[in-house]
Amino acid sequence: MIAAPAPRAPPTTTAADATTPVKLAVRALDAGFGATPVVRQLTLDVPERRVLAIIGPSGCGKSTLVRCLNRMHELVPGATVGGSVLLDDHDIYARDVDPVLLRRRIGMVFQKPNPFPTMSIRENVLAGLRLTGALRGGRKQPAIDGIVEQALTRAALWDEVKDRLAAAGGSLSGGQQQRLCIARALAVEPEVLLMDEPCSALDPIATARIEDLIHVLRERYTIVLVTHNMQQAARASDLTAFLLHGELIECAPTERLFTQPSDRRTEDYITGKFG
Amino acid sequence: MVPSELVLGVHGRALRAAPVRERLVELALLACAGVSVVTTVGIVLVLAGESVAFFREVGLRAFLFDTQWTPLFSSPRYGIWPLIAGTALTSGIAMLVAVPLGLLAAVFLAELAPDGARRVLKPLLEVLAGVPTLVYGAFALLVVTPALQRVVPGLAGFNALSPGLVMGVMILPLVASLSDDALRAVPMPQREGAWALGAGRVPTILRVVLPAARSGIVAAGTLALGRAVGETMIVAIAAGQEPRLTLDPRVPIETMTAFIVQVSLGDVAAGTLASRTIFVVGAALFVLTLVLNLLARRAVKTAPGGGS
Numbered sequence: 001m002i003a004a005p006a007p008r009a010p011p012t013t014t015a016a017d018a019t020t021p022v023k024l025a026v027r028a029l030d031a032g033f034g035a036t037p038v039v040r041q042l043t044l045d046v047p048e049r050r051v052l053a054i055i056g057p058s059g060c061g062k063s064t065l066v067r068c069l070n071r072m073h074e075l076v077p078g079a080t081v082g083g084s085v086l087l088d089d090h091d092i093y094a095r096d097v098d099p100v101l102l103r104r105r106i107g108m109v110f111q112k113p114n115p116f117p118t119m120s121i122r123e124n125v126l127a128g129l130r131l132t133g134a135l136r137g138g139r140k141q142p143a144i145d146g147i148v149e150q151a152l153t154r155a156a157l158w159d160e161v162k163d164r165l166a167a168a169g170g171s172l173s174g175g176q177q178q179r180l181c182i183a184r185a186l187a188v189e190p191e192v193l194l195m196d197e198p199c200s201a202l203d204p205i206a207t208a209r210i211e212d213l214i215h216v217l218r219e220r221y222t223i224v225l226v227t228h229n230m231q232q233a234a235r236a237s238d239l240t241a242f243l244l245h246g247e248l249i250e251c252a253p254t255e256r257l258f259t260q261p262s263d264r265r266t267e268d269y270i271t272g273k274f275g
Numbered sequence: 276m277v278p279s280e281l282v283l284g285v286h287g288r289a290l291r292a293a294p295v296r297e298r299l300v301e302l303a304l305l306a307c308a309g310v311s312v313v314t315t316v317g318i319v320l321v322l323a324g325e326s327v328a329f330f331r332e333v334g335l336r337a338f339l340f341d342t343q344w345t346p347l348f349s350s351p352r353y354g355i356w357p358l359i360a361g362t363a364l365t366s367g368i369a370m371l372v373a374v375p376l377g378l379l380a381a382v383f384l385a386e387l388a389p390d391g392a393r394r395v396l397k398p399l400l401e402v403l404a405g406v407p408t409l410v411y412g413a414f415a416l417l418v419v420t421p422a423l424q425r426v427v428p429g430l431a432g433f434n435a436l437s438p439g440l441v442m443g444v445m446i447l448p449l450v451a452s453l454s455d456d457a458l459r460a461v462p463m464p465q466r467e468g469a470w471a472l473g474a475g476r477v478p479t480i481l482r483v484v485l486p487a488a489r490s491g492i493v494a495a496g497t498l499a500l501g502r503a504v505g506e507t508m509i510v511a512i513a514a515g516q517e518p519r520l521t522l523d524p525r526v527p528i529e530t531m532t533a534f535i536v537q538v539s540l541g542d543v544a545a546g547t548l549a550s551r552t553i554f555v556v557g558a559a560l561f562v563l564t565l566v567l568n569l570l571a572r573r574a575v576k577t578a579p580g581g582g583s
Contacts, residue, residue: 104473118486128472
């Protein structure tokens with residue numbers, strides 16, 4: 001059950017080739033709070049097993065967009081959503097979709113690490129399985145240990161915590177906590193991983209570790225990475241989407257977007273003229 | 276920017292006047308704080324002094340090991356346990372009512388109720404806490420006991436059950452309101468973390484929110500228990516005046532507080548042994564509450580923080 005850390009893939013930044021199937025397709029998405037629109041008529045494709053970075057100035061709707069992808073946005077009182085999001089060609093906003101079950105397929109990591117403070121490191125990793133009742137059938141202890149080890153290994157945290165799995169999740173450093181949250185999300189075996197500014201509360205070294213981890217994770221998962229850090233988008237993603245005032249301005253392979261943006265506003269933003 | 280002369284204190288007058296005024300305010304505040312400290316110390320001293328005088332005559336042995344409490348009889352007995360049993364019984368019944376219902380109410384208010392409903396319900400619940408306990412006592416004696424007598428065989432006119440239940444209703448708002456605050460203090464990202472893992476509302480509440488609010492909920496329970504143990508009027512009216520070492524909720528009993536009322540209202544002369552019983556029971560009540568508080572504090576500290 002031990003997953004050997006996947007060999008680091010050469011960064012293939014020109015990943016938007018036509019052969020890659022689309023994992024998530026956003027179609028004419030509108031989202032907002034009450035009467036205030038935040039995301040407007042947004043259409044966007046996320047190819048399978050690629051990293052899509054979403055950049056844009058504060059308040060441009062990055063977080064709202066990403067929270068629409070696992071139907072977390074609608075949990076905020078007063079939130080509105082329209083349009084559709086297709087996961088493997090099936091609309092996640094269709095009537096027959098249970099958002100609770102959907103979220104098991106689309107994991108999420110938040111801005112600030114939020115490990116469960118009353119649980120140990122081990123229990124934090126297993127939290128998703130326990131919360132969803134997946135462990136209730138009485139799986140054998142070695143199998144559960146295997147799940148814990150695999151998730152922590154994939155989140156590049158195993159070596160640091162393997163001798164203190166019973167310690168509180170909150171006893172880890174900020175960067176370790178965030179990797180614990182990634183392990184927690186991976187233990188549920190999602191297909192897509194949404195990361196909402198996962199490094200905004202971390203120091204540069206911890207940030208670098210998470211970025212390395214993203215490189216490895218894209219072997220298995222489709223990743224949507226929201227970031228306010230353009231260097232991070234450039235380093236960690238295959239594709240980059242630039243949002244402004246809730247609208248998609250441009251989405252292109254990362255290298256191209258940063259070297260030859262096709263829209264004037266993208267160029268202004270990445271060269272630091274505003275934002 | 277703050278003008279530099281203010282920072283450096285060049286305008287001497289403005290800065291020199293302040294310390295005197297501040298000293299005065301400090302002293303006034305200290306005096307206010309002092310009043311409560313002095314009062315507490317005074318109460319403890321009086322309780323201790325009268326208790327020592329009591330034990331000189333009666334002895335700690337009889338107090339702790341006798342099973343009868345009949346200090347006003349011609350052949351007095353001074354075993355404290357019947358009174359403690361009465362208090363434990365009524366408070367226990369009250370907690371059995373207040374903790375589950377209060378916690379459910381808090382979960383509803385904090386996690387499930389729409390904002391509008393909460394704005395109406397919470398103040399309504401808190402009105403319950405404002406009902407005078409005399410009304411609760413009369414209600415227990417005149418309404419609840421007769422009603423219960425129809426369903427509980429052998430229920431006496433004075434009993435522990437009826438005031439216990441009514442006391443539970445009385446402390447329910449306290450449990451609900453404080454637990455609601457504790458649940459609301461759990462940061463939203465904790466819930467979102469669980470939801471994002473594909474957890475439904477109920478598992479999230481049970482496994483994430485309630486454990487995170489544990490210490491606040493235990494504090495709410497402790498405060499409620501303190502109220503129940505110290506509650507006087509309801510039990511004085513509806514529980515009877517017969518100290519009895521029993522856990523049968525159907526028969527008349529007497530709680531520690533009800534005994535203090537009984538003696539205070541009677542014509543016992545000050546300075547007699549009988550009058551000292553008030554203080555010794557008061558001291559026992561004080562110790563009991565203190566122990567409960569310490570136990571609750573320990574429970575919060577040593578509760579499982581995770582483990583496997």
